[in-house]
Ligand code: SF4
């Protein structure tokens with residue numbers, strides 16, 4: 191959380207996980223006149239009442255395409271990636287991935303914001319993949335009837 195800002199979740203009437211992030215923020219501002227900035231992952235591990243870990247929305251790196259530019263890891267502010275130090279790069283390897291000294295590693299997949307695919311759009315090598323949107327919509331519909 192940013193310094194000087196305050197999360198007021200417990201004091202907010204009607205605060206609900208069923209509200210979108212933007213509505214939560216708006217509600218908070220209306221109720222407290224205090225600007226807040228929260229990450230969805232810090233506030234709650236649910237998405238519309240569904241445990242976040244049940245939603246298979248997170249990036250996957252196709253290592254045969256990655257060139258180690260680290261744009262993805264440097265861009266994401268949600269702690270999904272870390273920069274991994276490869277202490278024993280194989281200079282003779284055919285694969286670029288094996289030669290890289292630094293490469294992106296996904297360590298907190300469920301910190302990824304459901305529906306965001308910004309890092310994939312940023313990757314010039316098209317090395318980051320997400321599930322098809324139609325697929326995730328179906329999964330979400332099933333989960334919402336389970337938890338709704
Ligand atoms: S942006 Fe793409 S190519 Fe660059 S490190 Fe990330 S996955 Fe690899």
Ligand code: SF4
Pocket residue numbers: 248249265266267268270271301302303306307308309310
């Ligand atoms: S899709 Fe968005 S939130 Fe998820 S890892 Fe990429 S930049 Fe981070």
